[in-house]
Amino acid sequence: MTTFCVLYPDLLGTYGDGGNGLAVTQRARRRGLDVELVSVGLNDEVPDAALYLLGGGEDGPQRLAADLLRKSSFVSRVRDGATVVAVCAGLQILGSTFCVEGDDEYEGLGLVDVVTSRGERRSVGELATRVEGQLLVGFENHGGRTTLHGGLDALGIVVKGRGNDGKLDGYRTKNIWATYAHGPVLAMNPWFCDEILAAVFEVELEPLASVADLLYHERCRVLSA
Amino acid sequence: MAVRTVNRLSRIMGKGSGTVVGGRVGMKIAPDLVSSLARGRMVILVSGTNGKTTTTAMVVAGWGGAVTTNETGANMPAGHVAALAESKVEHVALEVDEAWLADTLASTHPSVVVLLNLSRDQLDRANEVRHLAERWRKALEAHHDDNLVVVANANDPLVVYAGEVRANTVWCDVPTSWLADALSCPKCTLAISHVGSAWHCACGFAKPVQVTTTLGDDLVIDGACVTLDLSMPGEFNRSNAAMALSALRCVDVNLEEAVRRVNAIQSVVGRFSVRRWHGHVLRLLLAKNPSGFAAMMATLAEDGSDVWVAINARVADGHDPSWLYDVPFEMLRGHRVYCFGDRRLDLATRLDYGQVDFVVVDNDELVPTSKETISLLANYTAFSDWLARSEP
Numbered sequence: 001m002t003t004f005c006v007l008y009p010d011l012l013g014t015y016g017d018g019g020n021g022l023a024v025t026q027r028a029r030r031r032g033l034d035v036e037l038v039s040v041g042l043n044d045e046v047p048d049a050a051l052y053l054l055g056g057g058e059d060g061p062q063r064l065a066a067d068l069l070r071k072s073s074f075v076s077r078v079r080d081g082a083t084v085v086a087v088c089a090g091l092q093i094l095g096s097t098f099c100v101e102g103d104d105e106y107e108g109l110g111l112v113d114v115v116t117s118r119g120e121r122r123s124v125g126e127l128a129t130r131v132e133g134q135l136l137v138g139f140e141n142h143g144g145r146t147t148l149h150g151g152l153d154a155l156g157i158v159v160k161g162r163g164n165d166g167k168l169d170g171y172r173t174k175n176i177w178a179t180y181a182h183g184p185v186l187a188m189n190p191w192f193c194d195e196i197l198a199a200v201f202e203v204e205l206e207p208l209a210s211v212a213d214l215l216y217h218e219r220c221r222v223l224s225a
Numbered sequence: 226m227a228v229r230t231v232n233r234l235s236r237i238m239g240k241g242s243g244t245v246v247g248g249r250v251g252m253k254i255a256p257d258l259v260s261s262l263a264r265g266r267m268v269i270l271v272s273g274t275n276g277k278t279t280t281t282a283m284v285v286a287g288w289g290g291a292v293t294t295n296e297t298g299a300n301m302p303a304g305h306v307a308a309l310a311e312s313k314v315e316h317v318a319l320e321v322d323e324a325w326l327a328d329t330l331a332s333t334h335p336s337v338v339v340l341l342n343l344s345r346d347q348l349d350r351a352n353e354v355r356h357l358a359e360r361w362r363k364a365l366e367a368h369h370d371d372n373l374v375v376v377a378n379a380n381d382p383l384v385v386y387a388g389e390v391r392a393n394t395v396w397c398d399v400p401t402s403w404l405a406d407a408l409s410c411p412k413c414t415l416a417i418s419h420v421g422s423a424w425h426c427a428c429g430f431a432k433p434v435q436v437t438t439t440l441g442d443d444l445v446i447d448g449a450c451v452t453l454d455l456s457m458p459g460e461f462n463r464s465n466a467a468m469a470l471s472a473l474r475c476v477d478v479n480l481e482e483a484v485r486r487v488n489a490i491q492s493v494v495g496r497f498s499v500r501r502w503h504g505h506v507l508r509l510l511l512a513k514n515p516s517g518f519a520a521m522m523a524t525l526a527e528d529g530s531d532v533w534v535a536i537n538a539r540v541a542d543g544h545d546p547s548w549l550y551d552v553p554f555e556m557l558r559g560h561r562v563y564c565f566g567d568r569r570l571d572l573a574t575r576l577d578y579g580q581v582d583f584v585v586v587d588n589d590e591l592v593p594t595s596k597e598t599i600s601l602l603a604n605y606t607a608f609s610d611w612l613a614r615s616e617p
Binding site for chain 2: 061
């Protein structure tokens with residue numbers, strides 16, 4: 001049994017982010033992989049898991065989530081190789097610092113060399129980024145401007161929308177995928193969801209046809225127009 | 226005068242019901258039109274994420290006699306100008322978009338403002354629901370008319386956070402099922418503990434103790450007990466009615482008579498109405514966001530019947546349908562769900578991952594006819610489309 005863990009959906013689940021846990025679990029189970037999906041509440045310990053999912057949240061809850069994660073075993077588990085998919089506020093929390101409530105700088109978890117400051121205006125709208133030849137589609141809604149340091153790779157190049165800074169979206173390490181796209185991103189981009197599953201299980205996966213493919217192609221068509 | 230002429234012109238020209246076009250022109254002619262049109266009238270405002278239109282209709286019906294209102298749901302200043310210009314009647318009941326509450330409080334000087342609930346809705350437009358609660362609180366703090374009575378839902382922590390700044394808030398203990406947006410305290414962000422209908426946070430923020438209105442089997446307002454026997458379905462409508470009647474009680478309306486009139490309401494601007502379309506009999510249910518969907522799905526019979534759901538993501542709906550993943554669609558397992566609307570593939574994908582049986586309807590004409598009345602749940606513009614394309 002492999003554990004997938006949604007972290008603090010009560011704090012970081014503003015934009016349907018719970019859907020990422022649902023989609024990745026369903027796509028694993030439909031391939032016969034034995035997966036359990038757990039949610040960590042405000043008063044729960046962070047369990048040992050192969051995959052952690054972090055979503056978007058409002059300022060106050062984002063600050064609290066960062067504090068709770070700092071005190072938990074999360075950082076050491078990620079340093080030991082656990083896979084993470086982080087969206088929006090989750091993307092910011094994993095970095096060195098982020099801004100909340102005006103321009104107050106707040107300390108992140110320092111897992112990646114990423115700094116998020118307050119953007120000049122809020123980024124709200126469809127987001128499409130090119131990730132190694134494939135399109136990643138979703139919707140962004142955040143006030144951050146994120147810069148990557150120390151040679152950290154971006155996840156993708158922005159085709160539509162703003163992402164980190166109008167040019168790049170998210171970041172990517174050996175075991176962390178981060179993006180500003182919700183959607184939820186794993187439900188809307190089956191190929192991306194499968195890439196993460198393949199990394200967690202260290203296997204090659206056969207394609208899995210579902211209605212999500214039709215949705216993905218429709219969104220790609222709309223966002224490329 | 227100018228506004229009424231434009232309203233009439235707009236109707237003649239066939240551009241909708243006239244209210245929004247007239248109001249937009251009105252706002253350009255005089256920015257303080259709402260203020261001058263509302264002067265000297267007795268105003269009740271209704272705001273909140275869900276139930277605004279229905280609750281406002283309940284206030285209108287319960288009040289009795291002629292009442293000026295924005296019944297078409299045009300709930301921003303443009304719509305208010307149009308409604309106030311259209312009718313000079315003294316009693317006014319207006320529904321107000323959550324984001325426009327501060328402006329409307331200042332311009333209309335209401336006797337009562339009803340605060341129903343706050344939850345995630347159209348996040349691409351309103352961004353953050355806690356931020357809305359903060360704006361409500363600041364607006365109520367800044368409002369200098371001590372005669373204003375706030376009628377507020379004591380079971381919604383975000384509403385309490387806004388309403389607690391007034392000395393004379395009338396708290397309503399009414400069933401409130403959706404609390405997913407108030408699990409973390411609006412004051413200190415710690416976890417709020419909910420036990421039964423009580424709730425509190427470690428920081429001291431808690432459900433108000435002094436409640437004026439209690440809704441159980443009976444409705445008790447300030448010691449007076451009446452029986453709610455609504456014609457419209459759903460526990461949420463009972464809560465809406467309890468708050469509408471509490472507001473009317475504040476302006477000295479006879480409670481018994483008001484209840485009788487509210488009980489008789491069959492549908493509100495097509496909501497809950499039974500319509501016909503291509504041989505199908507449909508019951509139209511408006512659901513625009515996760516809490517609205519959860520409440521509406523709870524009214525469906527567990528009989529395995531087909532359910533139709535229509536989803537759009539146009540301007541009035543919010544362009545981001547990610548909220549579909551916050552809707553507990555798993556409640557529809559056992560039903561077959563026909564997916565309609567511009568974003569039917571988003572809906573179908575959500576249902577597929579939720580292990581709910583679904584059919585994507587690309588051609589309306591191919592849907593098999595059934596003798597049963599089918600529940601059709603639709604979000605805002607999808608609901609308007611279905612109301613327009615169906616017949617009574």
